[in-house]
Amino acid sequence: xxxxxxxxxxxxxxxxxxxxxxxxxxxxxxxxxxxxxxxxxxxxxxxxxxxxxxxxxxxxxxxxxxxxxxxxxxxxxxxxxxxxxxxxxxxxxxxxxxxxxxxxxxxxxxxxxxxxxxxxxxxxxxxxxxxxxxxxxxxxxxxxxxxxxxxxxxxxxxxxxxxxxxxxxxxxxxxxxxxxxxxxxxxxxxxxxxxxxxxxxxxxxxxxxxxxxxxxxxxxxxxxxxxxxxxxxxxxxxxxxxxxxxxxxxxxxxxxxxxxxxxxxxxxxxxxxxxxxxxxxxxxxxxxxxxxxxxxxxxxx
Amino acid sequence: xxxxxxxxxxxxxxxxxxxxxxxxxxxxxxxxxxxxxxxxxxxxxxxxxxxxxxxxxxxxxxxxxxxxxxxxxxxxxxxxxxxxxxxxxxxxxxxxxxxxxxxxxxxxxxxxxxxxxxxxxxxxxxxxxxxxxxxxxxxxxxxxxxxxxxxxxxxxxxxxxxxxxxxxxxxxxxxxxxxxxxxxxxxxxxxxxxxxxxxxxxxxxxxxxxxxxxxxxxxxxxxxxxxxxxxxxxxxxxxxxxxxxxxxxxxxxxxxxxxxxxxxxxxxxxxxxxxxxxxxxxxxxxxxxxxxxxxxxxxxx
Numbered sequence: 001x002x003x004x005x006x007x008x009x010x011x012x013x014x015x016x017x018x019x020x021x022x023x024x025x026x027x028x029x030x031x032x033x034x035x036x037x038x039x040x041x042x043x044x045x046x047x048x049x050x051x052x053x054x055x056x057x058x059x060x061x062x063x064x065x066x067x068x069x070x071x072x073x074x075x076x077x078x079x080x081x082x083x084x085x086x087x088x089x090x091x092x093x094x095x096x097x098x099x100x101x102x103x104x105x106x107x108x109x110x111x112x113x114x115x116x117x118x119x120x121x122x123x124x125x126x127x128x129x130x131x132x133x134x135x136x137x138x139x140x141x142x143x144x145x146x147x148x149x150x151x152x153x154x155x156x157x158x159x160x161x162x163x164x165x166x167x168x169x170x171x172x173x174x175x176x177x178x179x180x181x182x183x184x185x186x187x188x189x190x191x192x193x194x195x196x197x198x199x200x201x202x203x204x205x206x207x208x209x210x211x212x213x214x215x216x217x218x219x220x221x222x223x224x225x226x227x228x229x230x231x232x233x234x235x236x237x238x239x240x241x242x243x244x245x246x247x248x249x250x251x252x253x254x255x256x257x258x259x260x261x262x263x264x265x266x267x268x269x270x271x272x273x274x275x276x277x278x279x280x281x282x283x284x285x286x287x288x289x290x291x292x293x294x295x296x297x298x299x300x301x
Numbered sequence: 302x303x304x305x306x307x308x309x310x311x312x313x314x315x316x317x318x319x320x321x322x323x324x325x326x327x328x329x330x331x332x333x334x335x336x337x338x339x340x341x342x343x344x345x346x347x348x349x350x351x352x353x354x355x356x357x358x359x360x361x362x363x364x365x366x367x368x369x370x371x372x373x374x375x376x377x378x379x380x381x382x383x384x385x386x387x388x389x390x391x392x393x394x395x396x397x398x399x400x401x402x403x404x405x406x407x408x409x410x411x412x413x414x415x416x417x418x419x420x421x422x423x424x425x426x427x428x429x430x431x432x433x434x435x436x437x438x439x440x441x442x443x444x445x446x447x448x449x450x451x452x453x454x455x456x457x458x459x460x461x462x463x464x465x466x467x468x469x470x471x472x473x474x475x476x477x478x479x480x481x482x483x484x485x486x487x488x489x490x491x492x493x494x495x496x497x498x499x500x501x502x503x504x505x506x507x508x509x510x511x512x513x514x515x516x517x518x519x520x521x522x523x524x525x526x527x528x529x530x531x532x533x534x535x536x537x538x539x540x541x542x543x544x545x546x547x548x549x550x551x552x553x554x555x556x557x558x559x560x561x562x563x564x565x566x567x568x569x570x571x572x573x574x575x576x577x578x579x580x581x582x583x584x585x586x587x588x589x590x591x592x593x594x595x596x597x598x599x600x601x602x
Contacts, residue, residue, distance in 0.1 A: 087482045181388045183505065184525040204484065205506035206520060215597045217520035219507060224485040256600035294602050296516045299557035301595050 001139075001245040002041040005029050005238075006107050006132045007122025008079055009046040009070065011056070014273065015084035016228050024274035025056050026081060028122035028144065031231030034275045035238025035265040036120075037063040038286060040245035043113060045069045045132075049076035049101045059275050069113055076101035089226050090203060109135045118245045120237060121164070125149070126157040133163050140250055142166035142199075142241055144233065150176050162194030168237050170201045171208075183208070199240065199259065201233050201266075209259050216256050218297060221267035221289060228273045232266040235278065239265030264289045302440075302546045303342040306333050306539075307408050307433045308423025309380055310347040310371065312357070315574065316385035317529050325575035326357050327382060329423035329445065332532030335576045336539025336566040337421075338364035339587060341546035344414060346370045346433075350377035350402045360576050370414055377402035390527050391504060410436045419546045421538060422465070426450070427458040434464050441551055443467035443500075443542060445534065451477050463495030469538045471502045472509075484509070500541065500560065502534050502567075510560050517557050519598060522568035522590060529574045533567040536579070540566030565590045 012026030033042045043066040048056075052072065060067045079102035082095040107128065114136050121129040121143035129143055141164045149157050150173060157177075161167055167190060171183055178186035183200065187210040190198050200208040204226075206219040240262035247254040264286055271277045313327030334343045344367040349357075353373065361368045380403035383396040408429065415437050422430040422444035430444055442465045450458050451474060458478075462468055468491065472484055479487035484501065488511040491499050501509040505527075507520040541563035548555040565587055572578045 089482065181390065182525065182527060184523045188525075202506065205503065206518075208520065208523075215523055216600070217507075217523070217597055218600075219509065219518035219520055222485045222509075222516055222518070224483065224489075226483060253601060260600055291602065294600070296518055297598055299517070299519075299561055299595070300554060301592065 001117050001248050002043065003036055003118040003120065003241055003245045004043050004045065004109075004113055004116035004136075004138075005032050005036070005120045005122055006045040006109075006129075007032065007120075007124055008102060009044070009048050009052075010079040010081050010102075011051070012230060012274070013080075013082040014228055014230055016089065017085070017087050018227050019273070021228070021273040025059060026230060026274060027079065028124075028231075028234045030059075031234035031269065031275065032120060032122055032238040032241075033065045034059060034063050034278045035235040035269065036242030036245070037065050037238075038265070038281070038283060039239070039242030039261070040118070042066065042242070043069065043116060045107050045109065045113060047071040047073060047076075047079075047101050047105045049073055049078040052078050059279055062279060069110060073101040083230070085229060089229050092230065107132050118241055120144075120241050121160075122234060122237075123149075126153050126160040130156070130160040130163065133160070140165050140244065142168050142237065144168050144237060145173065147173060147176055158193060161190075164195055166197045166199060167195045168199040168201065168233075168240065170203065170233060174198070174200050197255070199237075199262075201236055203229070203232070207236065207259050207263055209255060214252060216252075216259060218259060218263055218293065220263060221293065222296070223267050223270055226270045229270050230273075231275070232270050235269035236262040236266040239263070260290060260293050261286070263293065302418045302549050303344065304337055304419040304421065304542055304546045305344050305346065305410075305414055305417035305437075305439075306330050306337070306421045306423055307346040307430075308333065308421075308425055309403060310345070310349050310353075311380040311382050311403075312352070313531060313575070314381075314383040315529055315531055317390065318386070318388050319528050320574070322529070322574040326360060327531060327575060328380065329425075329532075329535045331360075332535035332570065332576065333421060333423055333539040333542075334366045335360060335364050335579050336536040336570065337543030337546070338366050338539075339566070339582070339584060340540070340543030340562070341419070343367065343543070344370060344417060346408050346410065346414060348372040348374060348377075348380075348402050348406045350374055350379040353379050360580055363580060370411060374402040384531070386530060390530050393531065408433050419542055421445075421542050422461075423535060423538075424450075427454050427461040431457070431461040431464065434461070441466050441545065443469050443538065445469050445538060446474065448474060448477055459494060462491075465496055467498045467500060468496045469500040469502065469534075469541065471504070471534060475499070475501050498556070500538075500563075502537055504530070504533070508537065508560050508564055510556060515553060517553075517560060519560060519564055519594065521564060522594065523597070524568050524571055527571045530571050531574075532576070533571050536570035537563040537567040540564070561591060561594050562587070564594065
């Protein structure tokens, strides 16, 4: 089955303890689509400026991501993010954000885009996410968000959360959105807001999955050389949604495997800058790491 | 097989967002031995003062923990800890510590104690841990420590770490001891210091286990009502060591199950103040929660 993602394509400048990368391809929709492309046909809706080059586009073509609906604004500049990570690599410090063409992004889906059965609303303004969601009648809709929207656009965010199937956010966001320090209680509270499932990204600690009747959790893959965490959460969401679209079923069996595939993709993403690691990733490497998850979490009853 | 623990027995005063408990039974060796008693015969070596009452002792008798080697110092006062937790419940703030009789604790093991095949050195001064370790020739020795010793007695600590089989510490301690932010690299470094295995306690995120050739990890049990985290790490160690002593084998199969049993015992411990939850815990509840771990971590290849 095929998958649509709406969100940001950006040019990032990132500094980590291991190096600096100026002007590399980034953005939530980028990391998501490159990751999901290993599992399903992916179409991307986003906006870039005139400074977006053929070289920037190359990764989408390599990964056969459909960018027919990637708008180009003549005379515009692509969304820019400048950030750095300290030695613990856990939280990015944003040094600069230029919205540029992204400030006026008003996604209008084509008829073809509206037909996709799976939709991922990457982290953008919640009202925009909702206008996209209202244009489709698809089988499964998931969304991300961030602390900024929880704090500055809470009412809009709650209206959007109410109309998706799955919320895929990190654990600090779960606690903040629910106003509850205990993750389990916070998750239960969020499940009363509309979504029938909540996926919690916990970075180096793994991921957890909640529905009203079900709970699943996994530790993260033990990555010895975390080089750049940028896009880890979006690569996770890409693996999760991509696998569901591929499996074409949304039951406990598939959802648990989707969480593991999400974790696999995030673990590769952090090994190098930008999408560098995913660009040369092979399906066999994905399968092998999936089996490694089984090996390092298995115990006998 | 039987198990010896050397460490602190304390009288705690704890404040959490959910209540206050003055003068309750605490201390690392207490939480460890009560937890381990569900799996194996446990003997405790520790010291208390004249203020330690029959009521304080009751839990050891109920759980059939052998306290024949619990020294009582006439005129002495028992070790006191006063601490509080904020809403996230992750880190205790120590408000007051009175070492009292613990300041002069010099454990001399009896011949019977020296015969125990499993030994746990709970968190005390590393030099003391080593003098205990040197008195025994047992099959399996594990130890805990804390940031205070890593910072103030590093050389002594390294000498002690070098002569145990397993180090059981939390993830911040792993990073601090190794001087390395990445947990996996930090773990590898610690395995060059002597111990052949490292158990990493990660609180609400679960636990991880490292040997030179093996890795295992588990998320924590999803406890909705964490009431008091005091002693969670020691209950974990008690379940881990207790299960190994019961299984009487130290191979990958048993070690993985031991990590899960440790996680099970920690998850019960935090549900109430002091040892209250463990006092009324049943073997059937332990078995049920162990199976629940399997349920919420299982996925199909």
